[in-house]
Amino acid sequence: MTINHKRRLLLAGxxxxxxxxxxxxxxxxxxxRVIKVVAKKxxxxxxxxxxxxxxxxxxxxxxxxxVMGFALPDFGVRTDILPGTTARIRFTPDKAGQFPFHCDIxxxxxxxxxxxxxxxx
Amino acid sequence: xxxxxxxxxxLKLAGLGGAIYVSGLSGWASAAAKAGNAYQDFFFVQLSDxxxxxxxxxxxxxxGTLKKAVxxxxxxxxxxxxxxxxxxxxxxxxxxxxxxxxxxxxxxxVAELKVKDVRFMPGEHDASLDNGAAYQEFFGKTHxxxxxxxxxxxxxxxxxxxxxxIGEQQLAWLAAELQPLPADANIVVxxxxxxxxxxxQWDWATRDGAKAVELLMPHANxxxxxxxxxxxxxxxxxxxxxxxxxxxxxxxPAPGSQPKRTPLAWDDAYPYRGLGxxxxxxxxxxxxxxxxxxxxxxxx
Ligand SMILES: [Cu+2]
Numbered sequence: 156m157t158i159n160h161k162r163r164l165l166l167a168g169x170x171x172x173x174x175x176x177x178x179x180x181x182x183x184x185x186x187x188r189v190i191k192v193v194a195k196k197x198x199x200x201x202x203x204x205x206x207x208x209x210x211x212x213x214x215x216x217x218x219x220x221x222v223m224g225f226a227l228p229d230f231g232v233r234t235d236i237l238p239g240t241t242a243r244i245r246f247t248p249d250k251a252g253q254f255p256f257h258c259d260i261x262x263x264x265x266x267x268x269x270x271x272x273x274x275x276x
Numbered sequence: 277x278x279x280x281x282x283x284x285x286x287l288k289l290a291g292l293g294g295a296i297y298v299s300g301l302s303g304w305a306s307a308a309a310k311a312g313n314a315y316q317d318f319f320f321v322q323l324s325d326x327x328x329x330x331x332x333x334x335x336x337x338x339x340g341t342l343k344k345a346v347x348x349x350x351x352x353x354x355x356x357x358x359x360x361x362x363x364x365x366x367x368x369x370x371x372x373x374x375x376x377x378x379x380x381x382x383x384x385x386v387a388e389l390k391v392k393d394v395r396f397m398p399g400e401h402d403a404s405l406d407n408g409a410a411y412q413e414f415f416g417k418t419h420x421x422x423x424x425x426x427x428x429x430x431x432x433x434x435x436x437x438x439x440x441x442i443g444e445q446q447l448a449w450l451a452a453e454l455q456p457l458p459a460d461a462n463i464v465v466x467x468x469x470x471x472x473x474x475x476x477q478w479d480w481a482t483r484d485g486a487k488a489v490e491l492l493m494p495h496a497n498x499x500x501x502x503x504x505x506x507x508x509x510x511x512x513x514x515x516x517x518x519x520x521x522x523x524x525x526x527x528x529p530a531p532g533s534q535p536k537r538t539p540l541a542w543d544d545a546y547p548y549r550g551l552g553x554x555x556x557x558x559x560x561x562x563x564x565x566x567x568x569x570x571x572x573x574x575x576x
Contacts (some may be wrong), residue, residue, distance in 0.1 A: 222438075224439065226476070226479070228476035228477050229477065253535075254477075255477045255478070255535070255536075257477070257478070257479055259439065259440065259479055259483075260438050260439050261400050261404035261405065261438040261439075261440070262438070263368070263370050263405065264367075264368040264369055264370055266368070267537065270536060270537075272535075
């Protein structure tokens, strides 16, 4: 429920940004970061993702072996990561701190240690 | 009541586990009367997260603890009406043959229980890698219901889906099971993972658990017993009480109490600390009253 709601807000944000093609918006878009995250049994690389508060980011996920999940509950975002495709999450961290993420699709013995940290400064 | 007290002191003497006494599930007597049963007190035992096949530092007696628990239950002065294992009977292995070997060995060990009415359900370690296929070969259905002395028990499977969902099909089944029950029926739900968002950061949740809770909400007397988090924990969602059990392999930290969900270390000074099983006693009483006694596990 929370996730859907937040996603809708994010989408609304994207729409508004797209319409108002002001100089500021173009600059912001140029600055927007894309971070590639690779999943494989049983880790994410990088395992530590550093983000800036109030700065939108797109995380791009691929998996080298089986179906994985990426869940970052503190920001209400998650995605499935299917072999052969790229999954994307775009969000804006609105609070600073350290937030755990994990694989939320059971992927084998070692699944439970498939975790990492988002650090927002 | 006298018998209950006797059992309590016996457990203290045996010092073998945590015990929880559930006194007087509300509406119990009336539901039993409606069902035409003469009401009788009874108790059952919950064991959880035995993780048979696990080897490692947090439990140097990994192959002995389950057997000790079986002995402890067998040595209760009075035997329970039934025993329930709330999942993670075995520890994950990627090898389907090894998975079956562990399930077989687990089944052989618990066959030593004196009480033959034993109810099982899978945990994600048993079932998530093959959607419960191996589990079902040994233990049958992963979700089912049964009635015992006026109480309606529902076993929900939130682990055979590797994403940790109950799924629409099973939710429809749950709705159909609940539909004919009177509003004040005594309902006890067993699951492996918590049905509520205990700590999603550690995956201590069920993706569509809120849907199950929503279906249970109209019923006045619902109690949920689950496993998965390897510690005693108590939580209310509205009027529904949720009680997590200790494990029989290693304790896990309190939700969010440390950065990672790593097992608590074995302490030689306090062997078996944080491990245990529980007794749940239902007594006829006008209202729900939970009496909780936690007892340390001691060297057997
Ligand atoms: Cu578990």
